[in-house]
Amino acid sequence: MMNISEFAQIAGVSKSAVSRYFNDGYLSEDKRERIEAAIAQTGYAPNIAARAVRTRVTKLVGVILPKLSSESCARVTEGISEVLNREGYKILLINTANDAHQEIESLELLRQNRVDGIILLATVFTDLHKSVLSKVRVPIVLVGQQLKGFNCICHNDEEVAYTLTRRMLQNGAKHPALIGVLQEDRAAGAARRAGFEKALEEFGMTCDPRMMETAQFTMDSGYDCMRRIVSRRQIPDAVFCATDDIAAGAMLCLRENGLRVPEDVMVCGVGDSKIARILYTPLTTARLHHKTAGIEAANMLLSAIRSKSVVPRSLQLGYDVIERQSTQQTELKYETV
C-alpha cells in the first residue's frame, strides 16, 4: 500500500497538501481536485497508525465486557457502537469471559494501544480493580455499577427490586423467596437484594435464609436454585429473581414440580429480555434501557475526551415495570385479566 509521499507525487502536489486535504483542508480548489482525482485513481487512504503516532490520538475506544452473549451487554454495546461510529471513533472490543483477571489485563492492553478512552461494562470491583482503574490515564466510563470518583452510568437496582417485590406482596404473596446473584456484584447482587429486603420489611416480613439462593447469570443456574428451594418442602408463593434468565430457569423448575405460575407461585425477573415476553407464563420484569445506557456512556466518554474535564459524573437511568401474568393476584379471580 502506497504512502503519502508517493501519492503526493502521483497527484502532483506536496505531502503537506495531501495531509491538509485529509485534515484541516486549508487548500486551493485546484489542488483539492487533483488530489480527489488521484484518490479515485489509486485508492490511496492515509495510514491511521502513523497518524496516531504523530498526533497521539488514536480515535479508538476500548470496550471491556464480561460476556457478549448476554442480551443486556449486547444491547449496551449496540448503543455504544451507534454513537462512537457516528463520531468517527472505533471500538477495540475485549470480551473477558467473566474472568476478573482478564479484566485487569485488558486495561494494560488498552494502555499499550493508547486508546483515547475506555468503557467498562462492570461486574465486580475488587481492591485490585480500584487500584488499577485509578491508574488509568485516559477517560473512563463505568456502565452498570457505581464507583465513587468515576464516571458511571447505572440503574436504580435497589428501587427496581423494591418495586417489583412490593408488587408481589401487594398482590397477596405471604412467603417470598429470592434468587439473587453474588453480593460482590454491588448492582445486580447487593442492591437488588437490598430492594427485595426493603419491601419485605415494609410489609413486616423477614426472609427465611432458606428462601434465599445465589445464582449465576444463567437459566440453568436459576433452575438449580429453584430446585434447592423446592426441595426444602417449604414452597414460597413468590420468587424475586435478579435477572430474567434466572427467572426463566426458576419457572421451568416450578412447572416440572407441578407448581403453577402465578396461581401457586408468583415469579418476577429484571431486564425485560426477549424471553420474558414469551415464557410459558409471561414474566413480570423491569425494563432497564440498556441501549440507552450504552448511548449515554459513549456520550459521556466523548465529552470527557474532548473537554479534558476531570469532574466525574454519575448518571442513573430510569426503568419501567412491565407487569405481566407471572405476578398476578389469583385468589380474587375477578381481578385477574
Add this chain to the structure above:
Amino acid sequence: MMNISEFAQIAGVSKSAVSRYFNDGYLSEDKRERIEAAIAQTGYAPNIAARAVRTRVTKLVGVILPKLSSESCARVTEGISEVLNREGYKILLINTANDAHQEIESLELLRQNRVDGIILLATVFTDLHKSVLSKVRVPIVLVGQQLKGFNCICHNDEEVAYTLTRRMLQNGAKHPALIGVLQEDRAAGAARRAGFEKALEEFGMTCDPRMMETAQFTMDSGYDCMRRIVSRRQIPDAVFCATDDIAAGAMLCLRENGLRVPEDVMVCGVGDSKIARILYTPLTTARLHHKTAGIEAANMLLSAIRSKSVVPRSLQLGYDVIERQSTQQTELKYETV
C-alpha cells in the same frame, strides 16, 4: 507517556536493547534484569501504533457484523474473541446495524486502519459487495454465507431445513407452511427454503404460495407472518420457521388464536437459541454451533495471515436436531412422551 528513548535511559541500556526485550529477546541476562526493574518502576509499555507503522503489522482483526443483540452473532463473536485474544490479536468491532451501505464503508474503514485480517458475519451479497470484497488486500473470512473464491465458514442450511421439515411430515403433517426470510440471504433465506421445499417434494407435496411468508429476523415479524397465514382461514398443520425468534412469534400468534402446538399445528425453528427451550411449548430446532463457527473463522483467518496462502477454503459445520415437543406426533397418543 514515556517513549523508548527516555525509558532506555532510565534503564541504563540502549533503545535497541529495549526493543529486543519486547521482541526477539536477543539479550544478556544483565540487561534483561535492568529492563525489568525499570518497567516495574516506570510502568513503561511500548506504543503499539508506532510499532505498527514500522512493522506494518497491526495485530488487529476487523470484525463486521449486522447486529450484536442477536444471539447467533454474539456467540460467533465470542468464539472469534476467544481465539484472537489468546493469539495476541485485537478486535476492531464494527456493528453495521443491518445497513448494507455501512457494511461497504466498514471495509474502507478497516483498510485505513490497516487491519491484518477481516471476519465478516455476512448477510446479503450484492454485486457491489462482491466487487468491494475482491479488492480487499488482507485475508478475509466470511461466516454464515458461502461465496466462491473466499474463505467461508458456513452451515448446511438446506439440509437443516430439509431434515426438520421432513421430521414434521413424518410425524403426520399434511399442510405445511413456511415462514422464511428474504431470498437475498442465500443461507438463512434461499437455502432453508430450498430444504423445506425439497422435503415437501419428497412427500409428493407442493407448497401453496399462501402458505409461505417472508419475515424479518424478529419475533414480532414472525408473529405478523403467522397472523397473515391464519387470516387466510386455511390453517396449516405445521410451520417451518427460518429462525427460533420467528418461531417464537409464530407460536405466540397461534396461541392467541386458540391453536395448540403441536396438537393443531407443529412448529419448528432453527438456531437452538435460549428461547427455544423455554417456550410455552418447547421448540424443535437445530443447533448450529455458532461459537464453533467463530472459533474456526478466527483460526482460518490466522492461518491465512500467517501462511500468506491464497487458496480459499470453505468449511461447512455440522448441526444437531433438537427434537422437542413442538413437532410431536399427537394423533397416536401412545407415541407422544
Add this chain to the structure above:
DNA sequence: CTGAAAGCGCTAACAA
C-alpha cells in the same frame, strides 16, 4: 551480543 543510525508514514511548525 550490542549500539548507532536510518527510516516506517504521517503531521505541524516554520518560512516563504
Add this chain to the structure above:
DNA sequence: TTGTTAGCGCTTTCAG
C-alpha cells in the same frame, strides 16, 4: 496559501 523540514516512537539493518 504553500513546500520544506523536523520529528512522533518504534524496529531493524549494519558494523562492531
